[in-house]
Amino acid sequence: MHGSSIDAxxxxxxxxxxxxxxxxxxxHLLDPVVHNDRHLRVAEFADLLRRDVxxxxxxxxxxxxxxxxxxxVACRIRFDCTPTGFRGLPPAKEKxxxxxxxxxxxxxxxxxxxxxxxxxxGIRAQLAR
Amino acid sequence: MHGSSIDAxxxxxxxxxxxxxxxxxxxHLLDPVVHNDRHLRVAEFADLLRRDVxxxxxxxxxxxxxxxxxxxVACRIRFDCTPTGFRGLPPAKEKxxxxxxxxxxxxxxxxxxxxxxxxxxGIRAQLAR
Numbered sequence: 001m002h003g004s005s006i007d008a009x010x011x012x013x014x015x016x017x018x019x020x021x022x023x024x025x026x027x028h029l030l031d032p033v034v035h036n037d038r039h040l041r042v043a044e045f046a047d048l049l050r051r052d053v054x055x056x057x058x059x060x061x062x063x064x065x066x067x068x069x070x071x072x073v074a075c076r077i078r079f080d081c082t083p084t085g086f087r088g089l090p091p092a093k094e095k096x097x098x099x100x101x102x103x104x105x106x107x108x109x110x111x112x113x114x115x116x117x118x119x120x121x122g123i124r125a126q127l128a129r
Numbered sequence: 130m131h132g133s134s135i136d137a138x139x140x141x142x143x144x145x146x147x148x149x150x151x152x153x154x155x156x157h158l159l160d161p162v163v164h165n166d167r168h169l170r171v172a173e174f175a176d177l178l179r180r181d182v183x184x185x186x187x188x189x190x191x192x193x194x195x196x197x198x199x200x201x202v203a204c205r206i207r208f209d210c211t212p213t214g215f216r217g218l219p220p221a222k223e224k225x226x227x228x229x230x231x232x233x234x235x236x237x238x239x240x241x242x243x244x245x246x247x248x249x250x251g252i253r254a255q256l257a258r
Contacts, residue, residue, distance in 0.1 A: 065232055065244070067203045069196035074203030076232055076244055101230035101246040103194055103205055115194070115205055117230045117246050 006106055007068045010075070013111065014061045020053065022046040027110075034113040055086045064099070073104040087120075089127055096126040135235055136197045139204070142240065143190045149182060151175040156239075163242040184215045193228070202233040216249075218256055225255040 013028040023046075031042040040048075053059050058081045065076040077100040084091045098119045105113040142157040152175075160171040169177075182188050187210045194205040206229040213220045227248045234242040 065201065067196045067198035067201050067232075069198055072194065072196050074196045074230075074232070099244075099246065101203075101232065101244070103196075103203070103230065115228075115230070117228065117248055119246055120250050 004068075006071070006073060007066060009106070009109060010066065010068070010073045010104070011063070014063060014077075017049065017061050022049055025049075030107060030110045030112045033111060036114070036116055052086075056081050056083045058082050071106045073106065075102050075104075076100075077102065083123070083127075086123065089123065092127055096123065098122045098126070133197075134238075135200070135202060136195065138235070138238060139195065139197070139202045139233070140192070143192060143206075146178065146190050151178055154178075159236060159239045159241045162240060165243070165245060181215075185210050185212045187211050200235045202235065204231050204233075205229075206231060212252070212256075215252065218252065221256055225252065227251045227255070 009028070016024050016028060025046050026042050029042050029045065032039045033042060033045055034040075035045060035048075056079075059079065060081065062078040062080070063075050064078045065074075067074040078097065079100070080095055080097045082092050082095050083089065099122070100116060100118045102117070103115040104111050138157070145151075145153050145157060154175050155171050158171050158174065161168045162171060162174055163169075164174060164177075185208075188208065189210065191207040191209070192204050193207045194203075196203040207226065208229070209224055209226045211221050211224050212218065228251070229245060229247045231243060231245040233240050233244075
C-alpha cells in the first residue's frame with residue numbers, strides 16, 4: 001500500500017476513535033492486534049478505549065505530527081482534555097494537555113502492531129498543580 | 130533532501146551519540162536546537178547528553194524502528210543499560226531495558242527540533258523490583 005493510502009487509513013482510524021465508533025474498530029485493526037507486546041482481541045482493545053473515554057469524557061485525538069514510511073506510521077497525538085480519574089490519578093480541576101508518541105505497523109491495510117508511550121509524568125505534573 | 134539521505138544523516142547522529150563524540154554535535158544539530166519546546170544552544174544540549182552518560186555509563190542508543198517522511202524522522206530507541214542514578218532515581222541493581230519515542234524535524238540537513246518522550250514509568254517499575 002502507498003504512503004498516501006496508509007496516511008488516509010490512519011486518519012480514518014483516528015476519526016473512528018474520535019467519533020466513539022468502537023464497534024467499527026475491526027475495519028482498522030487486525031484481530032488480534034499487538035499493543036505494547038500484549039496480544040489483544042479487537043473486542044479487548046475496544047474495552048480499553050471505552051475505559052479511556054469513561055475516565056476522560058472529553059477525550060479527543062489530535063494528530064500533531066504524522067509520519068508514514070512503508071508499512072509504518074508514527075504519530076505525535078495531542079490531548080487537550082479533562083480527565084475525571086485517568087488510570088487511578090485524581091480528577092483534573094481544569095483542562096490539561098498531554099501527548100502520546102505512538103508507532104503502528106500496518107499489514108494488509110490494517111494495524112497489526114501498536115507501540116504507545118503516553119506522557120504520564122506530564123499528566124501527573126499538571127494534576128498536582 | 131531525500132528520505133534515504135536523512136536516514137543516513139540520522140544514523141550518523143546516533144553513532145555520534147554512541148561514540149560519545151559530543152564535540153561533533155554541531156554537525157548534526159542546528160544551533161540553537163528546540164528540544165521539547167526549549168531552545169537550547171548545542172553546547173547546552175551536549176551538557177544534557179553528558180549528564181545522561183554520567184548517570185548511565187553504559188548508555189547505548191539502539192534504533193528499533195526508524196521512520197523517515199519528508200523532513201521528519203521518528204524513532205523508537207531501545208536502551209539496555211544500568212543507570213547509576215538517572216534523573217534522581219535510585220541506581221539499578223542489574224541491567225534494565227526501556228524505550229524513548231522521539232520525533233525530529235530536519236532543516237538543511239541538521240536537526241532543528243526534537244520531541245522526545247522517555248518511558249519513565251517503565252524505568253521506575255524496573256528499579257522498584
